[in-house]
Amino acid sequence: MNASAVETLARAIERRAAEAPTHAAIITDAGVLSYAALHQFGVRAAAAMRRDGVGMGDTVAVLAPNSAVYLALMVGAARVGAVLAAIPVSADAQAQAAMIADSGAELLFTDKAGVVAGEVRTVELGKIDQWLERDAVVVPHAPVPPDAPMTIIYSSGTTGMPKGIVQPFVYRARMLESGAARGYGPDAVTLLATPLYSNTTLSSLVQTIGAGGTIVLMAKFDAAEWLRLAERHRVTHAMLVPVMCSRLLAHPDFDRTDLSAFRVKYCTSAPFAPALKAEILDRWPGGLVEFYGMTEGGASFVLFAHEHRDKLHTVGTIAAGGELRLLDDADRDVPSGEQGEVVTRSPSMMLGYHNRPDETAACRWIAPDGSVWQRTGDIGRLDEDGFLSIVDRKKDMIISGGFNIYPSDIEAVLAGHGEVIEASVVGVPSATWGETPVAFVVAPGADAAGLKVWLNERLGKMQRVADLRLIDALPRGPIGKVLKRHLRDTYVAQAIAA
Template identity: 30%
Template sequence: MSWSDDDYGWVGDWTARRASLSPDRTAIVDATDGTRATYADLESRANRTARLLEDYDVCEGSRVALVSRNRLEVFDLFFGTGKTGSVLAPLSYRLAPPELAELLELVDPNLLVIESPFVERLEHAMARSSVDPSVLEIETNEPAGGWDVYRDRLPVNDGPVESRDRALSDPHLLLHTGGSTGTPKETTVTHGSLYWNSTNTITAWGLRPDDVTPMVFPNFHTGGWNVITLPLIHMGGTLVIDREVDPRRVLDQVETHEATVLVAVPAVLRSMATHDDWDRTDLSSLRFVKSGGGPCRDSIVQAWRDRGVDMSQGYGLTEIGPNNFAMPDEYDPGKVASVGKPVLHADARIIDENGREVEAGEIGELELRGPHGSAGYWRNPEATRETFGNEADAERWVSTGDLARVDEDGFYHIEGRKKNMFISGGENVYPPEVEDVIADNDAVAEAIVVGVPDDQWGTVGKAVVELTDEARTNAATPEDALALEDLEVFLSGKLARFKIPKYLAFVDEMPMSGPSKIDRTALEDRFGDDEDEGSQNESGEGGENRNDTDDGAEVEP
């Protein structure tokens, strides 16, 4: 029997083995309500959850969709689905009902578990879809939706459940992402992907059993599971979870729980470093901090390093990893602009447009491979071939879509997106999806969205709009025809808030690079500058509105 076909390391066995080794060690602290769970507790809770899933006819290969903030029940479902051999599909509560409806259609769950605050949103989503799963509500102090209540249906029996015959190649997580057109895709993350990413992280980052971390990524991200959660559980460390990510609370958690490790998106790290409590918070327990989910500005890195904290940048994606690189021992601090070198069980290469590896120092597309890669996209063979290559290909490299270079010392530097996607507060934003919705506005003839730098979110969207003749005729200025506030109201409920542009600019006519093809590069060159510099419309009149609120993106889990 080959390694890929046996069941060593499959998720259903993790809590039992960790509980047998360190039953009384604290696994999770819920900072919202003060609840603590040991590793023995995790195993008991997972067994009860597995029986709950069986009561709802969730069996091997069945999907369980989940819409919830970070809480203990999320971990119960992760390990409970592991024990039943079923598949967990966490969905973002930040998405609008139409987006959630598409994902529900794709996942086709047997069971849907919803935290109370998101009941109404999911009711609208299910009304738009053809799926009809059983529904359980994780009831909070919010109004209930009239479905079965999760805690009321949990069986009392917490003894060991019957083991399932699953392989490392079997799926365990479906994590959603999007394509360049905004069409949703679910990445199929196998038991083996989870195991090998955890192994890579432990060996490259030097995680220890006494490590403690505030877990600030949401559970519907690969960051919520693979960046630090599962590697730390493998080591028997302690996670501090919270419903919201507030900089003051995270700073307090670092000090109160003597956190040793912190991984977060740049927006969170920046909000912590600029908070009033920053200077008086004791950070001395932190062994290292890592930034992920998008490029981190030098000023943020320096702020943490000025406090004596070893901070570096990571790099990964849902399709592989996400922990693919690490900084070597005793690295030159001047290398912090890079993402480091490949971890122990990951290969990286940079290729040109013809698929040939480029020379050191040259920029090309970054490709990755390793046993921590996902199996592809759920029920989407065409997109799988495009990103992962053919299944029969012995060298199955994952195309990242990112541009990168390797310096003379072997450090990898990410140079930007190959496509026009940008990352806002750790969230992927795909301009064509946003443009399609903006174009539905009666005042809009054409719209293009470009990313612009933002100190808080890293990048936010700027909508460049060509108005219809009617709208232009009936308004004294472009802003009278379509103000940014009006656009926000129009997009609300149709798109997640982090996708809604924070800036609005106008052109009399879109530049073209060919027949019926808008020149995106020209627009990016013209409007993709720093937002504080403003921009003009083609007639030379002031043509930009700005949204100075913080609603353009979200970072709370």
């Protein structure tokens, strides 16, 4: 794929604006923006970026909730070949400041007052019209090489320093071109309530735009409002995480909401219980498709749950163009039917972690033939039909409600308490969140309830522990490694017994 062939969000919207100028591109609580209007908004944003010295390879950062303006800034950045760094609004102020600095942004767009952004020029979204070019000269599309960086998606909204996952333009180009194959079209209406700083949201948004469909974008998820919008706009597609599905099914309005226009629901980003998949199939019109993959790229797995009810315990089969290997602890291929670390590759791979070459190298596996593969940290097993089951995780990361939580961040906070000798945090199954963190703490004489309150007051919203247990000592293996699996299994067994 050469530079002139790389599709960008800006090119796709410009083409749709010429073909169907009045067709709704995005619907928000602020109103409807047609493809022609979105194109013009993006052109003005591109002209203003160029005026301010932003061009090919420069970075602009956005720290804001979902909005049509957010999307227009993405379009403008793509037009000038700039990198867009999506800063999570869920992170605390310290982490946000660190991400902004790490991104190297020339401009920061935000709706937050008092953001610590160093020397970065800040544009308030409430005053965006003052910043935009009113009578903009149309900036020509930058000649974007396929491997030029397009987005930096930060891997976590928790405290500490998340890793910036750098995705090239060709990564999104393949998504733009795959919309039709995923069932999107000009008549598609996609409801999105996950944040635009998430790769989950961007994937569905880009595929819908690429096919000329309409995005209904919520600033934040609310089950009652989601159901109202789904019925009102005759929504055909949605991207969800399991906790959202649970809340929608539990809402008293669910069974009396007309969801008959649905063709498919996509779900990803967190452990997805087979029982929840079955309930969706029984109660919700349209198909159900689960995706398993990484923002870092590599192969994806797809489960067409409505076609394979006997495989709901799996994450499906490998998507076209992907390759899979299951490796043991010595990085050797495991025998057929045995479990190993899921290591994948595909044409869509990240460029690396921003400013972190050592961590980039650590997450990759170089095969004997020199090919580069992406480590997932997950342990999986293939069945005789090629369906992958995730049976464990090598990494300690917890996925709760679609968000990544790093136990070391929570453990570091606990270490700052005067009575805590040592602590370990693990993820346990949660019907609501998929997983939720639980802390095991060695702190003789401490009060568990009080320590939990102290801890949660110092954590981000998504990090807060569901339980805190005081124990005499952490279980350790022969070489002193804490046996987190033992902590998790014991906790789950006690919960079942109770």
